Every structure is written in C-alpha cells, then in structure tokens.
Amino acid sequence: MRRAALILVPYVWLLVLFLAPFLIVLKISLSDAALAIPPYAPTLKDGIAALIRELDFENFVFLTEDDLYWKAYLSSLRIALISTVLTLMVGYPIAYGMAKAPDEWRATLMMLVILPFWTSFLIRVYAWMGILSNEGLLNQLLTWLGLISEPLIILNTTTAVYIGIVYTYLPFMILPIYAALDRLDASLDEAAQDLGCTRTQAFWLVTIPLSRNGIVAGSFLVFIPALGEFVIPSLLGGSGTLMIGKVLWEEFFNNRDWPVASAVAVILLLILVVPIVLFQRNQQKQQEAEQ
Amino acid sequence: MKRLSWFNVTSLSLGFAFLYLPMLVLIFYSFNASKLVTVWAGFSTKWYGTLFQNEAFLDAAWVTIKVAVISSTFATILGTMAAYVLVRGGRFMGRTLFSGMIYAPLVMPEVITGLSLLLLFIGIGLDRGVLTIVLAHTTFAMCYVSVVVSSRLVTFDRSLEEAALDLGSTPWEAFRLVTLPIIAPAVISGWLLAFTLSLDDLVIASFTSGPSATTLPIKIFSAVRLGVSPEINALSTIMILIVTVGVVTASLVTKRNAVRAQKDAQAAERAG
Numbered sequence A: 001m002r003r004a005a006l007i008l009v010p011y012v013w014l015l016v017l018f019l020a021p022f023l024i025v026l027k028i029s030l031s032d033a034a035l036a037i038p039p040y041a042p043t044l045k046d047g048i049a050a051l052i053r054e055l056d057f058e059n060f061v062f063l064t065e066d067d068l069y070w071k072a073y074l075s076s077l078r079i080a081l082i083s084t085v086l087t088l089m090v091g092y093p094i095a096y097g098m099a100k101a102p103d104e105w106r107a108t109l110m111m112l113v114i115l116p117f118w119t120s121f122l123i124r125v126y127a128w129m130g131i132l133s134n135e136g137l138l139n140q141l142l143t144w145l146g147l148i149s150e151p152l153i154i155l156n157t158t159t160a161v162y163i164g165i166v167y168t169y170l171p172f173m174i175l176p177i178y179a180a181l182d183r184l185d186a187s188l189d190e191a192a193q194d195l196g197c198t199r200t201q202a203f204w205l206v207t208i209p210l211s212r213n214g215i216v217a218g219s220f221l222v223f224i225p226a227l228g229e230f231v232i233p234s235l236l237g238g239s240g241t242l243m244i245g246k247v248l249w250e251e252f253f254n255n256r257d258w259p260v261a262s263a264v265a266v267i268l269l270l271i272l273v274v275p276i277v278l279f280q281r282n283q284q285k286q287q288e289a290e291q
Numbered sequence B: 001m002k003r004l005s006w007f008n009v010t011s012l013s014l015g016f017a018f019l020y021l022p023m024l025v026l027i028f029y030s031f032n033a034s035k036l037v038t039v040w041a042g043f044s045t046k047w048y049g050t051l052f053q054n055e056a057f058l059d060a061a062w063v064t065i066k067v068a069v070i071s072s073t074f075a076t077i078l079g080t081m082a083a084y085v086l087v088r089g090g091r092f093m094g095r096t097l098f099s100g101m102i103y104a105p106l107v108m109p110e111v112i113t114g115l116s117l118l119l120l121f122i123g124i125g126l127d128r129g130v131l132t133i134v135l136a137h138t139t140f141a142m143c144y145v146s147v148v149v150s151s152r153l154v155t156f157d158r159s160l161e162e163a164a165l166d167l168g169s170t171p172w173e174a175f176r177l178v179t180l181p182i183i184a185p186a187v188i189s190g191w192l193l194a195f196t197l198s199l200d201d202l203v204i205a206s207f208t209s210g211p212s213a214t215t216l217p218i219k220i221f222s223a224v225r226l227g228v229s230p231e232i233n234a235l236s237t238i239m240i241l242i243v244t245v246g247v248v249t250a251s252l253v254t255k256r257n258a259v260r261a262q263k264d265a266q267a268a269e270r271a272g
Helices: A002-029 A047-054 A058-065 A067-100 A103-118 A121-132 A137-144 A158-183 A186-194 A199-210 A212-227 A231-236 A244-253 A258-290 B006-029 B046-053 B055-088 B095-107 B110-123 B130-155 B158-166 B171-200 B203-208 B216-224 B230-271
Strands: none
Touching: A002 A258, A002 B055, A002 B095, A002 B110, A002 B130, A058 A067, A058 A258, A067 A103, A067 A158, A067 A212, A067 A244, A067 A258, A067 B006, A103 A158, A103 B006, A103 B230, A121 A137, A121 A158, A121 A231, A121 B006, A121 B216, A121 B230, A158 A212, A158 A231, A158 B006, A186 A199, A199 A212, A212 A258, A231 A244, A231 B216, A244 A258, A244 B110, A244 B203, A258 B095, A258 B110, B006 B230, B046 B055, B046 B230, B055 B095, B055 B130, B055 B171, B055 B216, B095 B130, B110 B130, B110 B203, B130 B171, B130 B203, B158 B171, B171 B216, B171 B230, B203 B216, B216 B230
C-alpha cells in the first residue's frame, strides 16, 4: 500500500506536468491556427476518430516553406557546434592544469570552477554586455593600448554569442574532463616518455585518447543546451543572430502563433534526440567500464 | 610535492581570469557614480540606495524568494521519493517511462518546457500567477533533486537498512532513522540546487507567470534588454555576494567534516 503511494505520487505528478504538456504541444502543432488560438480546447471529447480527421500537417509544411525556420535550425546547429569546439579548446587546458595541480589546491580550484555555476546565468550573460559594447571596457582597453582606432563591433554579433556560450557553459566542460584526467594513471604518460615519446607526443597519443570519455561527455553537456539557448542570443546576439530558441519565443510572444511555435518545438526535440541518445550511450559505456 | 609547469600555471591563471574578470568588472562598476556604466566618475553607493527604493524590484524579489522556497521544498520531497523508487523500488509497471520522465527534463530546452506547461495551464483554465510558476519549477527541479539523491542512494550500504528491518523497524522507521540521516547531505544539496535553479530561471517563469506575478529574473531581463544599467549592476553584486558566501561556507563545512572523519578513522585504527 505504502509502496504504491510512494511510486504513484511522483509518477502522477510527472505524467500530469511533464508528459501531458508534451502531448498538448504535439496536438497543437497539428491543428489549425484559427482553432488553436486561445481559448482552444485540448480535449478528446470528440473521440479519437475526430481527432485523427482533424490532424493537419500544414504547420510543418509552413516551416519548410518559409526559409526563416530551416535557416534558424541550421544556424543554431552551427553556433552550438562551433561554441562546443571553442569551449573544449578553452576548457581542456584548465581541466588539465587542475589535474596536475598539487593535491592541497584541488578543493579550492574545484570550488572556483563550481562557484560561477551557482551564480545567476542571466547575470553572467549580462556582465558581457558592458564589456563588449562599442564604448565598453574591451574597446576602451584596446584603444588605450593603441591596437585599434575605431571601436570593434562585437556586441549584437554572432561572435558575442560564441563568447557568451563559452563563458557560461565552461564549468560543464571542465568538470567531466577533470574527472577523467584525475583518474588517469600518471605512470602511463611517464612510460610513453621513457619509450621515446616527446612530451607533446605523449600528450596527444596517451593523455587525450584516455580522457576521451570526459571530452565526449563535456561536449554533449555544452552542445545540447546551447542548441535551444534563448537568453544568450537575445541579449548578446542582436537581431542578426538567428537561433531557434529565439524564433520559438518570438513566434509565441510576439506573433502569438501557437501552432507554429509548437511545430518549431516538436522539430527542435526531434533534432535533439540524436545527441541525447549518443550522450546516454557514452555515459552507459563509461559506467560499465568503471564496474 | 608536484610542481606545476609554466604551461599549467598559465592556463589556470588565464582560465580563472576569464571566469572571474567579467563578474569583478560588474561589481566594480556598481560603485560608479556615473549613470553611464562604462565611464568611471568616482566611487558611490547611490545605486544601492535607489535599488532599495525601487518597489517593483522589491516586489519581484519577494515573489522570487517565495516561489523558490516553496518549489524547492516540494521538489526535494518529490525528487527524494522518485530517487527512492528508482533505486530501491524494484520492478513495477511503467518503470522505463518513469525513469525517462525523470531524465528528460534535464536535457529539455527551457523554451519547450515553458511552452508546454503554459499550454497545459491554459488548457485546464488555471490562471497564471505564483501557483503556476511553483508548479513549473517543482516539476523541473524535482528531476535534478532525484539525480543528486539517487547517486547517493546507489553508493550506500543497503545492509544497514536491512539490519534495521530485521531488528523490527517498519519500513518507514527504517527510512526515517537509518536511510534519511545517511542521505541527508544529498537531500540538502538537492534542495539548494532546486532553490538556485528556481531563483535563476527566466525562460520557464516567463512562460508560466501572469501579470500578477513577476519574478526578479523577468524584471532584470526586461531592464537589461534596453542596455546596461548601474542599478542592475548593484543588484547583481548583491546576488553574487550571497552566492559566494553560501558556496564558500558550504565548501569549508564539507572540508572540516572530511578532516574530522579522517581523524576519527585514524583514532579508531589506533584504538583497534
């Protein structure tokens, strides 16, 4: 009896507040704009047959006809991919340095990586607005150093979005790589060097392949949320940056086109299934390897 | 003792400079007398003064804290139950669906979670306000709590629970007297995580809030869309300060407990 209650409470909660909302999104993405503008009725009272008769893929057809949408998907994929690579390039050396640091520093370094994660995401993105703007700190510094005479335009470009994503998601990249490097046996590296590798060769041939799981996990942890990102492109990217999270938001709040917003969401989810499944598989493999 | 090579020292210093300089800049300019955030015009704390007179911000802060306390508490209870079911529940109908629903929200884009919940609330005719934000935050935060708690449940020695049951406790007593004290640190960090996630959330709150309830992130977002403002810098400084004090205290406490546990273990070894 108690066991049933224990299972049912969280189960029903998730069914009502997680699964049901999804089915509604799916349903609305397949309905007519005129019918779905509020108040629409997400009921099944007309029966399944009527529901199926009403199904209508015109929102999805609309998405393929207007090039705004597929451009936004492609541009989100490109931005997420490039920023994942950049985050890896910035994060790996930091994780490597942490793994090589003396033991008594480890806890402090770890805390320094985690601290920004607890700080408001919005504030961390906002911090860059003052730095990157035309009269911002970076331009002031570069002008003062005599490197530029005209301010660089960075804010409201895709470059600013890359900086924002690398900055905010860096801890997600550092932590899994650090965990992988920390488990690594230092004598393997020494053995490679004893057998004639240079330090650089040993790094590329031994350390990198052995920290592969951390690299893969970190990359997915950056790529997956970056793909649907809304805050960073809307604060740093300006009107020129096209990302699907922003398109969905505007479709919903500005154009009030719920069926199209729902169709955008359904396709975004379908795209996300691939990296999510790959990520799960990587985690599972890692767990099996540990046992 | 190991010594760091110059390469590692450089990458660590550059890396941490990158992580911390933007926040230090933000804090520095919150004490700027000028309204223009990027022009330094002398030290002043006036923006903190205007911040505390800004009723709209204070109201939003109050709503945010209320939502965060309630939703993280519910999320902790539901998340701990879910973790217990996943790790100890054995087989039951629809177990795969259940664990899928626990992990899916972790990777779901916030815009989709927000959109879907809003459509649900409108569909069942629930007015948007504090209640709907609480429901939304509880749902996504409980999944984070359950991941944190289940990772602790997996590693702990099950025979302790079995011993309590053998000695005549009911399952509920065994949970309350044996399991809960052992997993308490994970439950507390789960609550803190849920609390921070709720304080921080802009996207889901924007979808699920109504005109009657505005949270602080929504307020900040609409203010900073118009550009950088010294008041927001002051507000950010306060928030960064609170988080820093919290995290540093938590890590010092953990460290002290670890040292104490080590000493106890050594003492026990000597005595034995």
